Amino acid sequence: MAARKPQGDETGYSNLGGSNATGSRAAEPVQTLAETVAERVREKVISGTLTPGSHLSEMVLCEELQVSRNTLREVFRILTKEGLLRYEANRGVFVSTPSMSTIIDIYRVRRFIECSALAQAHPRHPGTQRMRLAVDDAHRCREAGNWLGVGSADISFHSAIVELADSPRLSSFYAHISLELRLVFGLLQDPEFLHGPFIDQNGEILLELEAGRSGAAAEKLEAYLLRAERFILGAYARVAPSA
Amino acid sequence: MAARKPQGDETGYSNLGGSNATGSRAAEPVQTLAETVAERVREKVISGTLTPGSHLSEMVLCEELQVSRNTLREVFRILTKEGLLRYEANRGVFVSTPSMSTIIDIYRVRRFIECSALAQAHPRHPGTQRMRLAVDDAHRCREAGNWLGVGSADISFHSAIVELADSPRLSSFYAHISLELRLVFGLLQDPEFLHGPFIDQNGEILLELEAGRSGAAAEKLEAYLLRAERFILGAYARVAPSA
DNA sequence: TACACAAAAATTGTTCAACACTCTGGACAG
DNA sequence: CTGTCCAGAGTGTTGAACAATTTTTGTGTA
The missing domain is CATH 1.20.120.530 (GntR ligand-binding domain-like)
Known part of the structure; x- marks a missing residue:
């Protein structure tokens, strides 16, 4: 069940991680599901749909984005590293509020x-x-x-x-x-x-x-x-x- | 089974993600398992135990570090963002080789x-x-x-x-x-x-x-x-x- | 009423087993 | 020698389960 998404839009966002060292093969446009979803959540955050400071419940977002909890946590990981989300141990993730x-x-x-x-x-x-x-x-x-x-x-x-x-x-x-x-x-x-x-x-x-x-x-x-x-x-x- | 590790050493590495915006409560020293393991893998990489260019098999490392595959993938995510590891879609992670x-x-x-x-x-x-x-x-x-x-x-x-x-x-x-x-x-x-x-x-x-x-x-x-x-x-x- | 404390519920942290999908390498027909 | 097909290995993703922690609720006491 839950067949893989048709992998629609590409990000257009350059691969941030730096150090694309070997360069042997061209950076493939293949995108993992987590990255695709991350892109969507990122849009929601910077567009203001998700207001700063609000709590992101795992279960709610799983339902909303139609992905499993594990995948969603990878998404959180990505966006946390980008500074858009913020972790609090045992309390979950929040949209980070710029001060x-x-x-x-x-x-x-x-x-x-x-x-x-x-x-x-x-x-x-x-x-x-x-x-x-x-x-x-x-x-x-x-x-x-x-x-x-x-x-x-x-x-x-x-x-x-x-x-x-x-x-x-x-x-x-x-x-x-x-x-x-x-x-x-x-x-x-x-x-x-x-x-x-x-x-x-x-x-x-x-x-x-x-x-x-x-x-x-x-x-x-x-x-x-x-x-x-x-x-x-x-x-x-x-x-x-x-x- | 598989009781939680006693969460031994702390990293001493400042929380990179930036944007510690709210600052309402002091940044807790609580470290997730993934971060702890990431620290260990990081050591292995910069000490040369893991040679650049080598392939890191998920199953092998799961066994070696005594963590689940999901946790290990979070570790990979962390170290990839730091530039120490490199992803190739459907092929896994490699130690990135500086050019x-x-x-x-x-x-x-x-x-x-x-x-x-x-x-x-x-x-x-x-x-x-x-x-x-x-x-x-x-x-x-x-x-x-x-x-x-x-x-x-x-x-x-x-x-x-x-x-x-x-x-x-x-x-x-x-x-x-x-x-x-x-x-x-x-x-x-x-x-x-x-x-x-x-x-x-x-x-x-x-x-x-x-x-x-x-x-x-x-x-x-x-x-x-x-x-x-x-x-x-x-x-x-x-x-x-x-x- | 106000406050402290304990039990219950909700949520996160972590693991596991399973299956889908992709890549790789070899066997085999032409 | 070349191209196709097939099985094996490894990653991508999922759902369910349990442990640990936080939050809420409920209760008794002053």
């Missing part, structure tokens, strides 16, 4: 990594094209009023910045950070208010880089990130004044 | 992170004390001919550098990188030859920092890392000329 210090740390890491990557970047690096794509995409989404799309484009712009450093491990780490940031965004309402003011600044940064002034670009990026941090912290304080 | 590009990427990340952290460090930061401790420890171990201890002290010195940045996420990421580096060290023989030349350079870097010249310290660190990379790559080429 102020989480946000502060995320932006500290972002300034640390993105600014250095940008400062030492070569203007003709392929990552630049990906930055250009992201900026254009963001503008298109803004025209269409698709603010979730704007958010995705923003994240992909900054991921492209990190890729300027040409380090798979750094990029994979930054993917983690982005994921946590998405959790924060999910906690905050009003994506237009969140992402709207920052689209044009991305464009300016890119212009500086394309003109070969990577130093100036890095400075603008740092200012951008400091402003964004204050912005997010303010919005957070309004939503969860206690924490 | 040249792995080493290059590790050192790229190290230069990227450590140098920035050091450059913007405050000399009175508590991390400085931990650096001092590590340097002294390394000297003690060298006197005693304990070269494995020297290696540990070296890693702890550089971890302390990263902690200067005051970012839990960055430190946890660096712990991953260190782990992979240990794997490389395990592949290479002759730890005296590996670590011996670098003890004094750590001391010099620390001296610069303590004197308030963090810029000079960062420069020395970068030179150190470039030299170490060439050194490691050379040793690697001698051990595995094919890859």
